[in-house]
């Protein structure tokens with residue numbers, strides 16, 4: 001069985017010492033971490049805190065954080081890490097409801113749009129949900145090429161910001177030759193209708209009905225492939241995580257654990273769960289630690 005760790009949200013704004021403090025002990029055990037990198041990220045403040053979160057608007061290229069780039073390149077050359085593409089700027093848009101306009105969640109805009117309604121009522125849209133196709137096409141191409149130039153590695157996997165992607169958002173991703181890693185809990189059909197999409201949707205539905213699980217193998221969509229990931233966020237317990245893992249182990253399906261280093265650092269109990277889970281995985285002799293890119297087959 002193949003096992004990969006996916007860490008989202010590495011960007012210009014990431015401090016290498018944060019990655020080191022989460023992963024140094026994990027790398028010692030031979031795990032590989034696949035970093036989902038935002039090529040031109042806007043700054044996010046109070047990530048994960050609904051009542052305080054906002055973003056600034058200036059986009060910063062990851063290449064300007066020389067210390068981080070060197071750190072990642074060293075880890076890649078040691079075989080301890082790999083890189084995937086995580087959107088372009090990771091810029092969200094918010095809305096106070098269906099009939100209200102979308103806006104950037106800057107501090108100023110939030111003040112203007114809140115009007116006493118409270119942030120709990122806000123709907124949040126990831127960039128591959130709100131940006132138009134033409135913009136996503138040019139930005140996906142630019143972001144992919146930029147990361148390949150900086151890290152000297154071919155980019156082959158795309159991780160949608162906020163795990164959210166529309167049918168229009170998926171088109172540029174597959175046109176750029178990228179496979180998709182998602183959490184894909186939703187069974188909603190949002191693909192163009194063809195032989196592959198119908199087959200995969202049926203498989204997903206079948207596994208949901210039969211096992212109450214997501215379809216755990218790589219799905220071939222003709223022009224790209226997709227594989228689900230299992231996230232460790234919010235209040236997921238160690239038992240839920242172990243049960244998802246054991247199911248995949250029994251079915252000899254790959255297991256991709258998706259985390260955010262910043263969230264693990266903010267939330268010590270979550271970091272404990274993460275470490276305890278990896279200790280558990282480490283006890284299985286038939287589990288190989290892989291880079292996420294390698295799980296999609298030829």
Ligand SMILES: [Zn+2]
Nearest residue numbers: 008009161162
């Ligand atoms: Zn993200």
